[in-house]
Amino acid sequence: MLRDKSLEELASIVGRENLLTSGEELLCHGYDAQHIEGLPDAIVVPRSTEEVAGVLRLANRERIPVVPRGAGTGLSGGSVPARGGIVLLLRKMDRVLKIDKGELYAVVQAGVVNKELNDMLVPLGLFYPPDPASYRTSTLGGNIATNAGGPHTLKYGVTRDYVMGLEVVSPTGDIYRTGALTVKSVSGYDMTSLLVGSGGTLGIITEATLRLLPRPEHTETMTASFSAIRKAAEAVTAILASGITPSTMELMDRTTINVVEDFKHLGLPREAEALLLIETDGPRGRAEEEAAAVAAICRGLGADVKSATSTEERERLWEGRRAALPALARLKPTTILEDVTVPRTRIPEMLEAVWRIARREGIEVGVFGHAGDGNLHPTFLVDERDGEEMGRVERAVEEMFMVALGLGGTLSGEHGIGLTKARFLELERGKAGIEIMRRIKRALDPNDILNPGKVFP
Amino acid sequence: MLRDKSLEELASIVGRENLLTSGEELLCHGYDAQHIEGLPDAIVVPRSTEEVAGVLRLANRERIPVVPRGAGTGLSGGSVPARGGIVLLLRKMDRVLKIDKGELYAVVQAGVVNKELNDMLVPLGLFYPPDPASYRTSTLGGNIATNAGGPHTLKYGVTRDYVMGLEVVSPTGDIYRTGALTVKSVSGYDMTSLLVGSGGTLGIITEATLRLLPRPEHTETMTASFSAIRKAAEAVTAILASGITPSTMELMDRTTINVVEDFKHLGLPREAEALLLIETDGPRGRAEEEAAAVAAICRGLGADVKSATSTEERERLWEGRRAALPALARLKPTTILEDVTVPRTRIPEMLEAVWRIARREGIEVGVFGHAGDGNLHPTFLVDERDGEEMGRVERAVEEMFMVALGLGGTLSGEHGIGLTKARFLELERGKAGIEIMRRIKRALDPNDILNPGKVFP
Numbered sequence: 013m014l015r016d017k018s019l020e021e022l023a024s025i026v027g028r029e030n031l032l033t034s035g036e037e038l039l040c041h042g043y044d045a046q047h048i049e050g051l052p053d054a055i056v057v058p059r060s061t062e063e064v065a066g067v068l069r070l071a072n073r074e075r076i077p078v079v080p081r082g083a084g085t086g087l088s089g090g091s092v093p094a095r096g097g098i099v100l101l102l103r104k105m106d107r108v109l110k111i112d113k114g115e116l117y118a119v120v121q122a123g124v125v126n127k128e129l130n131d132m133l134v135p136l137g138l139f140y141p142p143d144p145a146s147y148r149t150s151t152l153g154g155n156i157a158t159n160a161g162g163p164h165t166l167k168y169g170v171t172r173d174y175v176m177g178l179e180v181v182s183p184t185g186d187i188y189r190t191g192a193l194t195v196k197s198v199s200g201y202d203m204t205s206l207l208v209g210s211g212g213t214l215g216i217i218t219e220a221t222l223r224l225l226p227r228p229e230h231t232e233t234m235t236a237s238f239s240a241i242r243k244a245a246e247a248v249t250a251i252l253a254s255g256i257t258p259s260t261m262e263l264m265d266r267t268t269i270n271v272v273e274d275f276k277h278l279g280l281p282r283e284a285e286a287l288l289l290i291e292t293d294g295p296r297g298r299a300e301e302e303a304a305a306v307a308a309i310c311r312g313l314g315a316d317v318k319s320a321t322s323t324e325e326r327e328r329l330w331e332g333r334r335a336a337l338p339a340l341a342r343l344k345p346t347t348i349l350e351d352v353t354v355p356r357t358r359i360p361e362m363l364e365a366v367w368r369i370a371r372r373e374g375i376e377v378g379v380f381g382h383a384g385d386g387n388l389h390p391t392f393l394v395d396e397r398d399g400e401e402m403g404r405v406e407r408a409v410e411e412m413f414m415v416a417l418g419l420g421g422t423l424s425g426e427h428g429i430g431l432t433k434a435r436f437l438e439l440e441r442g443k444a445g446i447e448i449m450r451r452i453k454r455a456l457d458p459n460d461i462l463n464p465g466k467v468f469p
Numbered sequence: 470m471l472r473d474k475s476l477e478e479l480a481s482i483v484g485r486e487n488l489l490t491s492g493e494e495l496l497c498h499g500y501d502a503q504h505i506e507g508l509p510d511a512i513v514v515p516r517s518t519e520e521v522a523g524v525l526r527l528a529n530r531e532r533i534p535v536v537p538r539g540a541g542t543g544l545s546g547g548s549v550p551a552r553g554g555i556v557l558l559l560r561k562m563d564r565v566l567k568i569d570k571g572e573l574y575a576v577v578q579a580g581v582v583n584k585e586l587n588d589m590l591v592p593l594g595l596f597y598p599p600d601p602a603s604y605r606t607s608t609l610g611g612n613i614a615t616n617a618g619g620p621h622t623l624k625y626g627v628t629r630d631y632v633m634g635l636e637v638v639s640p641t642g643d644i645y646r647t648g649a650l651t652v653k654s655v656s657g658y659d660m661t662s663l664l665v666g667s668g669g670t671l672g673i674i675t676e677a678t679l680r681l682l683p684r685p686e687h688t689e690t691m692t693a694s695f696s697a698i699r700k701a702a703e704a705v706t707a708i709l710a711s712g713i714t715p716s717t718m719e720l721m722d723r724t725t726i727n728v729v730e731d732f733k734h735l736g737l738p739r740e741a742e743a744l745l746l747i748e749t750d751g752p753r754g755r756a757e758e759e760a761a762a763v764a765a766i767c768r769g770l771g772a773d774v775k776s777a778t779s780t781e782e783r784e785r786l787w788e789g790r791r792a793a794l795p796a797l798a799r800l801k802p803t804t805i806l807e808d809v810t811v812p813r814t815r816i817p818e819m820l821e822a823v824w825r826i827a828r829r830e831g832i833e834v835g836v837f838g839h840a841g842d843g844n845l846h847p848t849f850l851v852d853e854r855d856g857e858e859m860g861r862v863e864r865a866v867e868e869m870f871m872v873a874l875g876l877g878g879t880l881s882g883e884h885g886i887g888l889t890k891a892r893f894l895e896l897e898r899g900k901a902g903i904e905i906m907r908r909i910k911r912a913l914d915p916n917d918i919l920n921p922g923k924v925f926p
Contacts, residue, residue, distance in 0.1 A: 192897075193877040194813075198615065198881050228712070420650040420651075444644060447645075456908060456909075
């Protein structure tokens, strides 16, 4: 619990109207998109970097946990106040400070929503590529803290690839800047990359300089359905080996195809073991040429290929992919969305293991994800009120992690370690690897006030 | 000086034949490609990660400075043993451990030469893009420690963009791994990016997993000469704004054009203020189409464009660019090669400032570099035996740094801070920014044994 004196001081830093302590407000900021875990003692809504620094100096002095929060759309408990304390809500720092069309960058505050930036870029013929599924509501600060990916990561890279520099408040309340306005810089350590994906444990990101790209002139969209997952995986490898990088290669397994079809009646091939949604983009001629080559590779491996010939058809093909999670979520009260990632040639082994483990444990699972990145989202459909079933799904998830690591994979492709995977981290990073990260955490946050209990076991 | 007991212990770790202490050997490992600074006490040549760990445990216990060294081709004193101690020469760890054609990665030891890896990749139709000027001799470990760039950085990115994971020995002698075999991973902090470019101050890189790309089918090469640098800079911006990313856009200024022409007689346009060497690559049709669009943009801005129509002509165009540094170096005994980088639209202001400062100080300067990245290599031509002239060049370099930072630039685009720019770092990073980096250095290297005196002032 926060002492009254600390609450008074917080009010004096951010203004009384930006300090929220009612029961309703606390409840509304204690969850993320997958987890409900404990309550904060106060919500603090700073309007400037200086206010953030003031809050952190107080918290550091009084040893109060601080959990930064954008829109709360994370999936690993990273923004959940697991040990109470202050939720630092960055939504009022929501200004786009600069868009430089010549140098191709934007300067934004942490609370700007991903889609808001992209809406401003459309008339300029530019875009900011990272597009997590939450892009309509999630903030750029949260995207950066979690190194968000998305369906277009395959061609365009993850959030880290677009962060040129940051303004950061350290856990002890010092303000510093990282990175440069140039595309190349080796002036000291790459603090930018260290902070991207650090899950709010090393510093509060208040401002970011983001690289932009010219918007591609044209996009071609197709689906390719395969009777066997191994053929779909072969197609993914063959396409990339041909030198073509599609802007997206999304995957749905048979269970997902069928629940989407039950939900949306799009005419999806119910008997297929895997469906790929593939896009190529760029100047019109090139996008068309690459799409033709991709379609030929898929057909050569026995796929049934459907190409969109209009914007409406394109929307229809995407509707199926977008419906994957909501369609699965209709079946059972609780959806456990996972994020294992393997080298892309190992996708068949990973998928077959997920199906096998789920069957053995008697749990329903649908798998969709980003095939080009080897990033799969096995989605377990359960009822959290059924303790026995939850025990079986926990066992299934743990075994799935072990299989992924055994295939040269990683615990998380894009959702992060946060709260829920912290106890598994040592399996991937080893004792020495975790100790090195811990030393960095201790060096920057000696009193462990920033998002305590996250990332580390 | 190392005590006999330490020398004995080093010999027992790496074998007597891998411990070098003769005067000649010490002399031969005390310089880099630009600097001669002090002598090491011993050269240690480990053959395995375990031997590296043993050497670091001894050095950490006895507080002996350790300076990692690949081929010694650096340009900022990073591999120079400024405080004596051990030079850890990684050239015997020179095996390519794996090339995975399906997943597009290679696993290499730190001592593999950049070109050796690429020679192995040619028959597989693959390449490793980062190509610093030293690629024929420099090691991949050194490339990683300095985050090496090169002429093809514009399209393909710097070394950091290709390092998927590392095996590292910490300054206290612990071995750990960073990164993943997958293209996406957010399992804990991005230790890989922190180590890339850290200049051998945070850990010894013993092994790296490097991302590979399919080799482009075709390359188009052209030169475009402009009567005014401002027109050349406009062309660079217009080309990128059109959505085309050439694989390279190299720049030479009038002084450089003329000394190269004196040296090589290639028929370069002596009256031009700036010459761009531009390449596009990819599938043949696309490379040709993009080259035509680039040539049209340049001609529209008044350039004289010459396109290579054969491999011989392409080689001839590159010969001029490659001769830039050797041609300049012929004029005076000492060449001071700088590395300032500015946002690319600021190139004209930066170049004009370099010319003006050099003129005022009465020093000859030729400028070449990577126009697409805003990365310029002003090359001052002096005589190090002339103390008064060296004073003037030092003043010129300092003023140039201030101008670059004022234009939103950085002290170093690709050569690193090393020894020579450490005292300027605070100008760019600020007191708080340096303090954060120092905390990381102290946390990982509590006894300051690893490359002491580098990066930090």
